[in-house]
Amino acid sequence: MIKTDAADPLALDPAELRSVLGHFCTGVTVITAHDGDQPHGFACQSFVSLSLDPPYVSFCPARTSTSWPRLRDAGDLCINVLAHDQGELCRGFSVSGADKFAGVDWAPGANGAPAVNGVIARVEATVEHEHDAGDHTIVIARVTRLEALRDERPLLFYKGKFGSFAD
Ligand SMILES: Cc1cc2nc3c(=O)[nH]c(=O)nc-3n(C[C@H](O)[C@H](O)[C@H](O)COP(=O)(O)O)c2cc1C
Known part of the structure; x- marks a missing residue:
């Protein structure tokens, strides 16, 4: 049960919020860009398919992310969808x-953003909209190119741990 503050019944306990919302299982991506000098990227589970027409995807970087401003300035992104055996790689990007x-x-993809090897799919996209959302930002990016690669199980994130589907 969600605990509330007696003084302010509408205030939720952040630890409880995180714990309960962690029951929502997601895949995991590494979102990258290249600023011409060096590659940037961060692990991201908030990636979601948003719209088919126009082709939009979305994700939510934290306001504290130091990578996001660099990705935004680069503009052209690669969303690397991780395979079940890329948990360690994901940790490095967090x-x-x-x-x-x-x-x-990794190697530069068609739009120059780093394409990480061994992923199950890649989506190249260009940042189009940003919306403030509390301590995160909702980013909407237009898909410019995409490909499915390995026919492998995805990496999953659930209750703070990595996992995958059983065979
Ligand atoms: C599985 C997993 C999922 C994550 N998903 C997100 C996310 O959706 N949004 C976010 O801002 N950070 C997310 N993070 C944390 C960021 O990867 C981390 O804060 C970031 O890499 C910090 O580095 P930076 O300062 O270079 O941005 C996630 C981390 C892990 C391990």
Whole structure:
């Protein structure tokens, strides 16, 4: 049950909020861009397919993300959809300030954004809209190119842990 603050019954306990919402299972992506000098990227579970016409996808970077402003300035993104065996790679892309691309096998995609090797699908997109949403930003990006790659199980994120489908 969600606990509320007695002084303010509408105030939710952030830990409880995080814990209960963690019951919603998602896939995991690494969203990348290249600023001409160096690659940038971050692990992102809030990615979602949004619209077919026009072709939009969406995701929500935190306001604290240091990568997001660089991705936004680059404009052209690659959303790398991770496979079940890319949990460690994902963890590397979740550490702020780390050299996230060290040891990662990647190459520039058609739009220049880093395409990570071993993923199950890639979506290239261009940032079109941003909306403030509390401590996050809702980004809407137009799909310019996409491809399915490995016929493999996806990486899943559920209750703070990685997993995958059983065979
Ligand atoms: C499985 C997983 C999913 C994540 N999903 C998001 C997300 O949807 N939005 C977000 O802002 N951060 C998300 N993060 C955290 C970011 O990856 C992390 O805060 C970011 O890499 C910080 O680095 P930066 O300062 O370079 O942006 C996620 C982390 C993990 C491990």
